[in-house]
Amino acid sequence: MTKTIIDQAGTGVETRPAIRTRESLLSTYRTELAIAGAIGLLVLAVGTQVPQALSWGNFANITQAGAPLIIMSLGVLLVVITGGIDLSVGSVFSLTGMVTAQAMAAGFGGVSAALVGLGVGLVFGSINGFLVTIAGLAPFVVTLITFAVAGSLAFIVTNGRSMPIGDPDFWLLNSGSMIPGMPNYILFCIVLLVAIELFLKKMVAGRWFYAVGSSAAAAHLLGIPVKRTQFFAYVASSLLASFSGLLTISYILNAESTAGSSLMLQAIAAVVIGGASLLGGTGTAVGAVLGALMITVIQNGVNLIGINSFWQGSVTGLAILIAVLIDRFSKSRRGAV
């Protein structure tokens, strides 16, 4: 790319390579492309063992099973970009399901029960945000506390019993089609992915997330609203965890106190696989979604091939390792060690 520039004295015209003023998508999403490629290879590898892995039906299974994790990962990503961590998402997920089911049992309609469920996310997100920003406690400690509290409340709501969904139309939230031909769980994933990616890339408030995670001290001196940004990240994370809890009970039509217990680690893993640094300041929504997809594909593949499901964690661990190594390699070549 060259640009013609008239030199300062105005004596002549010289042509020299100019600084790029527009972002190159290829270099921005280099890590994400690598992950997408890895997912493709993984699917093909499973396909060589079990041909039906490559069927449309299985792809639909993967997205339906993966949608809650994808949405939760997007929330965790927002917190991780600001340099924090949210350990409470799994518990908030479970508690939302229990509260929503209980609300329906108490006579609420599907919509109002779902709003009550989202209220759980709002409350816990606000508590996390308050303790991190105003009280100045470490995010790990704060969300460890809310993880424990929300987790125990999820049992208290029904005394530990699982709870069927009362509203017969509630399945529509997950599997209905607001847009003909596209099930809602896919729609939600796409809308949230695009909205969050555009927010992070194109809106100044989104850029502040990266600035805060890069250096809170520098961001503060610049006049960036550090605390407001962090608070918003925790609220968004809990709300998205709540929403993914709603999607799940709408799918299995039953709420369990322990439904989200394995999801917190998976969501953090998804974010890391997607190229975010737990030190903050980096990460993309596209990466987080791909990371969540990769974890889902691994689980699906392990099931299809018939490997003992106890191996799932090891395979996921290996995937995280490979993803992090790819990320590190691609970054060090850009001089960004």
Next chain:
Amino acid sequence: MTEKHNIVSVRSLTKAYGATSVLKGIDFSVARGEIHALLGGNGAGKSTLIRIITGTATKDGGELDFRDASGNLLSETDGRHKVAVVHQELALLPHLTVAENIALPHFRKGSRLYDRRLATRQAHDALSMIDRDFAAVALNRLIGDLSLHEGQMVEIARALSSGAELILLDEPTANLTAIETERLFDVLRRLTRDNGLSVVFVSHRMKEIRQIANVCSIIRDGRTVVKSVPTADLTDFAIIEHMGQAHALAAPRVTKVAAQQAMAGEPLTIAEDGFTVVLQPGTILGIAGAPAGPQTLIAALVGAAHAKRWTVTRSGWPGRFRSPREAARAGAGFVTGDRAHRGILHSLPIIDNVVASRRVTRGSFFANKHEGVECFDLMQALKVKAGSLWHLPNTLSGGTQQKLLLARWLNLPSRLLVLEEPTRGVDIGTKREIYQLIRDMAATGTAIVWWSTENAELLEVCDRVLAFDTEGRSSGVIERDQLSEDRLAALTGMAA
């Protein structure tokens, strides 16, 4: 001097980062007992050379020898144990005390028990070589609580006490006051004379180079252009010419006539109980003195800390800013002196770093294409070379990163711009560009407050200087026509 007396020597050293060749054949050697100035512009390869000597970077090609006092070749590991380095960006452990930071290198062989009393004594001895008063109070304080300038002293003390035979000082005086610099130089002279210590000294301050270095080497674009020549044999002009920066001297000096004429606009009033300084738009107020005073003032001006003492008034301003955000939005800009920790956003691309202040002051909503063009124009104006606005800032040299920080406030209609050591770690050519840039900003009506520990700089750029004594109290304002090194020294209580 014969080859065998060199404690370290490199020949035809090469190093590339990716496709960028940083060192293209460096010859460099340090003899025992000499103070050797290593000179070159930003990006010439000085820091890379130092990193290779200390082993934090690996060489691609060429030879690197360490020798002991009788000229025997040492292994690289043994050789490096005789080398201590003071980095340009501080490398201290923030959660440990001053004493621990200084003494821990002595416990390198981990089999020894950590003897707290011994460590404290060693640290005290080392630190009191530079500043006895500081050593008396500082040993048990945490590094994280120290200012940049105190951290710098700790880092130097650590190098001095490490028992190294070669000390590499990468711009050690950038954060020191004149009197501390003088003490440091005394210590270095004594150790080189009595103990045969060798020192490599990187600085952009010509006066200091003349004061301290016997020998100098100059590198330019990754090649040695002058190797071990006595400093006295080179004129200032010859040195600058060898660095490839003669153009900087040819640039016209801006007369302050324009700036001295009162510009239209409302003045700012900076006040501390009973003591008032009126700051006219378009003037540059220098701040001189030991860091305590200037830091309090600057924190108040930019809303960085709850300032009880200082107020800054102007119609529409609250008198005391509660946060940097409030200050920035009211048109009070700030360029921090701690570029690495409180300035650059390292994981964000260049463009976000440059337009950050604009986004804050304008309260803009979207990050748009407009900003790309604006950032591009700023980079052109500042003569910054970068492959892409989406590269990370650490692909740029220190001086260029400093320009990015200044670019944040360039062409913004600020009322006030507060600068902390804006030419720290910047070469002579870039320094001139920055002076010019800031005068241009002043010419648009911005009032500038400029803290510098380099008196020569204050004399050159400032219309007036507000001096602080060593206790941190303001000791008076010196007007332009009375500015001199002597007056500054008298008012800051740092007469050498």
